[in-house]
Structure formats: structure tokens, C-alpha cells
Amino acid sequence: MIDLASTMIGEGRGMDLMPREADPEAPMTAYRYHSLCAYMGDDDMFSSDHSDDQLRTRLGHMSSTPCQVIFSMADEYVPEYVDKKALVERLCRALGGAEKVEIEWGNHSLSNRVEEAVKVIVNFIKTEGPKGWDDPWS
Structure with a gap:
């Protein structure tokens, strides 16, 4: 499918939809498919096979920006062979020491752990967010 997406992009058809079997869950353009699935594609940001x-x-x-890595430890899009704990550590280091949050049993969108995700995000904003006159938490 990556080869097909590359061919479509090369032919100027990057905005055309891929065949349904590329992703049965949702329609996807050739450009988006290639961006997500090709090694070092534009949106291939968090792959475990990156150095x-x-x-x-x-x-x-x-x-230099305070941030946190919220990792869904049961992400259905991360292959079973990936050491998720090691990957989240590597991502935090790549981000210059980002705060690590591992959400056990969380799916990709955290739709099954919304309350937990919101709590860690709000606590992070309270700790790392605006200070002084524009602080919405004071």
C-alpha cells in the first residue's frame, strides 16, 4: 500500500483516496497514508524504529517548551513487539526531558480513560502553565 500511495503521489494524485483495504476504518488520501505509514513520512513522528x-x-x-508525553499503554496501533515503556522513555528524552505519563489500559484515543487523561493534563497545566496575572488557576 505504501508503494501504491507513492505512485499516486508521484502521479499528482496525492489527494485521491486510497483503496478501502488500506484502512478499512476510515477513508484516507494517498498523501495521508504515506505520511503516516512510510518510514520517515511527514507524520511518522513517534515510531519505535527511529534512532x-x-x-x-x-x-x-x-x-525548551514544557510538555508531557501521554502514552496509551494498550494503544491498538502499537505492535505487540514494541517495548512501550522504552519507547515512551526515548520520546521524553527526544523532547528534552518531557514529563512521562503512562496510562495503563488506555486505547489510542484514550476514549476508555478520559477522566484519567483529563486529570493528568489539568495537573500538568496547573504546574507548568501560565504564572502570575494570566494564571487561570489562581
């Missing part, structure tokens, strides 16, 4: 240098190149620009 530490590649992750830093892709994510390092955020190293």
Missing part, C-alpha cells in the same frame, strides 16, 4: 538522533531531529524543537 534516538532521528527522534531528536523530529521532536527536539520542543525541548
